[in-house]
Amino acid sequence: MSAAPSLPVRALAALGRPVIAAARATLELWGVLIGTLAGIIRSYGKGGRRPRGAVVAQMYAIGNRSLVFVAVTLGFIGMVMMYQACLQFSRAIGDLSQVGLQFLRLVVSDFGPTLTAMMLATRVGAGIAAEIGSMKVTEQLDALRMSGVLPIDYLLVPRFLASIVMTVALTILGAAIMYGAGGLTAWLSFGVNPRTFFDPAMVQPRHLALGLVKAVTYGAAIPIVSGFCGLRARGSSEGVGWATTAAVVGSSFAVIALDFALSVGALWLFGGDL
Amino acid sequence: MSGRAFVEFVGVEKAFAGKPVLRGMDLAIGKGEILYIIGTSGVGKSVTIKHLVGFLPIDKGEIWFDGQRVDRLDERGFYPVRRRVGMVFQNATLFDAMTLTENVALPLRKHQGLGWKAALADARRRLAQVYLADFADRYPAELSDGMRKRAAIARTLTLAPEVVLFDEPTTGLDPVNARRIDRLIRELSRTLGVTAVVVSHDLPSIMSVADRVAFLYQGRVHALATPAELAASADPIVQQFIAGRSSGPMETPGF
Numbered sequence: 001m002s003a004a005p006s007l008p009v010r011a012l013a014a015l016g017r018p019v020i021a022a023a024r025a026t027l028e029l030w031g032v033l034i035g036t037l038a039g040i041i042r043s044y045g046k047g048g049r050r051p052r053g054a055v056v057a058q059m060y061a062i063g064n065r066s067l068v069f070v071a072v073t074l075g076f077i078g079m080v081m082m083y084q085a086c087l088q089f090s091r092a093i094g095d096l097s098q099v100g101l102q103f104l105r106l107v108v109s110d111f112g113p114t115l116t117a118m119m120l121a122t123r124v125g126a127g128i129a130a131e132i133g134s135m136k137v138t139e140q141l142d143a144l145r146m147s148g149v150l151p152i153d154y155l156l157v158p159r160f161l162a163s164i165v166m167t168v169a170l171t172i173l174g175a176a177i178m179y180g181a182g183g184l185t186a187w188l189s190f191g192v193n194p195r196t197f198f199d200p201a202m203v204q205p206r207h208l209a210l211g212l213v214k215a216v217t218y219g220a221a222i223p224i225v226s227g228f229c230g231l232r233a234r235g236s237s238e239g240v241g242w243a244t245t246a247a248v249v250g251s252s253f254a255v256i257a258l259d260f261a262l263s264v265g266a267l268w269l270f271g272g273d274l
Numbered sequence: 275m276s277g278r279a280f281v282e283f284v285g286v287e288k289a290f291a292g293k294p295v296l297r298g299m300d301l302a303i304g305k306g307e308i309l310y311i312i313g314t315s316g317v318g319k320s321v322t323i324k325h326l327v328g329f330l331p332i333d334k335g336e337i338w339f340d341g342q343r344v345d346r347l348d349e350r351g352f353y354p355v356r357r358r359v360g361m362v363f364q365n366a367t368l369f370d371a372m373t374l375t376e377n378v379a380l381p382l383r384k385h386q387g388l389g390w391k392a393a394l395a396d397a398r399r400r401l402a403q404v405y406l407a408d409f410a411d412r413y414p415a416e417l418s419d420g421m422r423k424r425a426a427i428a429r430t431l432t433l434a435p436e437v438v439l440f441d442e443p444t445t446g447l448d449p450v451n452a453r454r455i456d457r458l459i460r461e462l463s464r465t466l467g468v469t470a471v472v473v474s475h476d477l478p479s480i481m482s483v484a485d486r487v488a489f490l491y492q493g494r495v496h497a498l499a500t501p502a503e504l505a506a507s508a509d510p511i512v513q514q515f516i517a518g519r520s521s522g523p524m525e526t527p528g529f
């Protein structure tokens with residue numbers, strides 16, 4: 001052993017360690033994504049063994065776990081938002097005829113998919129991380145590998161596919177409920193005629209496309225981030241708890257970051273007119 | 275086959291986050307032998323056997339199985355090795371979400387490519403062999419530790435492995451069930467010629483079953499001998515372990 005390293009060296013090392021850890025984690029996260037995509041090809045390509053029933057079972061689990069949750073949350077947010085919007089509009093402009101048009105555009109291209117995905121990030125993300133994490137710490141993943149099964153193919157591929165389908169489905173439902181609840185609030189609290197409110201004139205195909213792209217991207221990101229956290233679980237139940245928390249935080253953050261990135265991308269694509 | 279033993283570890287080194295666990299471990303295991311690996315907790319016994327089936331990559335050294343070098347294989351390359359080398363995990367690791375039959379059927383389906391129906395039928399037969407026919411449709415959480423252990427062993431044996439790695443097979447079992455596991459390991463070796471590598475702390479089991487015992491200490495095989503030789507060993511560290519004395523020359527991290 002030589003003398004203790006000097007202060008700058010130690011400072012550099014202290015700075016470098018988290019950077020290296022973060023870089024390694026990012027690499028692993030990409031590895032999970034690539035592995036899952038490859039797993040889809042392995043499972044659904046020629047001669048692959050399709051995980052029969054597993055995708056449907058996962059879709060049911062996600063729907064069962066989140067349907068009421070998403071519907072209630074988005075309904076309430078729709079009401080609160082519309083109440084506030086009407087309040088501000090009536091004070092500033094005194095005209096509420098545009099409120100429904102603008103609201104629908106926002107719900108379709110942003111609030112619907114993003115808020116739905118935020119809810120799913122907590123429910124679905126925590127579920128995936130807890131399941132995979134506890135299988136990791138109890139060596140069930142190693143037992144799968146002994147049985148000739150790739151854990152990613154067996155566990156993550158069905159959850160990935162199910163999550164994409166269900167995020168789109170629940171987004172449609174959530175957006176509809178949010179829009180409906182908003183319209184109801186505007187009508188009952190501010191006397192906005194539902195005919196004026198429920199007018200889809202402002203919604204263009206690009207809004208629908210953006211909403212769909214967002215829903216699909218979120219639906220893909222949540223199981224990847226959560227699966228990554230679960231696969232990293234270490235130790236015992238404490239490690240599973242940590243992985244579950246990390247999955248909820250990480251996939252919520254991923255939804256917000258992707259929302260930003262996709263919105264900026266869409267603005268650029270459509271020349272600032274959204 | 276190049277004069278190598280059936281299973282051979284050569285100068286294997288492994289560290290986790292800079293903390294060395296194995297530091298140049300050499301171990302040769304003969305075909306059909308029952309080799310016990312003993313040592314204090316955290317010394318690297320589980321890590322050692324996991325290396326053989328490729329769950330963890332080694333840092334340095336070589337691992338040979340039946341004349342083939344396996345430590346450089348990738349996940350796919352390890353498939354054929356895992357078909358021939360079975361592992362019974364420490365916690366009788368069954369898949370929670372599957373019934374016993376489905377648990378046992380999984381390796382049959384994946385490794386041997388059996389259809390689902392054929393695999394399930396075969397799995398039922400194998401569960402009957404370990405007296406679990408009545409529990410074939412139960413989930414692991416509904417069973418006792420001993421039953422889970424037996425089911426896990428049945429799952430491992432479905433592929434007729436040439437080597438079986440047991441990670442603390444008797445830990446947590448009552449003495450009767452523990453001796454049954456001992457008998458099973460002996461029978462596998464004597465009647466089927468299976469090579470058994472057993473990680474254990476269970477002295478009665480070691481004394482009655484092992485052909486040879488490898489005592490792991492500070493990342494190396496500190497002593498390799500028959501159980502009788504080990505019991506009579508003059509080595510103070512071995513003596514301390516066998517006698518189970520809390521104080522002595524042995525250095526254990528964390529104390």
Ligand SMILES: Nc1ncnc2c1ncn2[C@@H]1O[C@H](COP(=O)(O)OP(=O)(O)O)[C@@H](O)[C@H]1O
Pocket residue numbers: 290295313314315316317318319320321322
């Ligand atoms: N996957 C892993 N990641 C980090 N450290 C590990 C891992 N597996 C084992 N270790 C560490 O290696 C050491 C040896 O572990 P192990 O072989 O399980 O001990 P034992 O001899 O009790 O079976 C322990 O200190 C353990 O914490």
Ligand SMILES: [Mg+2]
Pocket residue numbers: 319320321364441
């Ligand atoms: Mg161990």
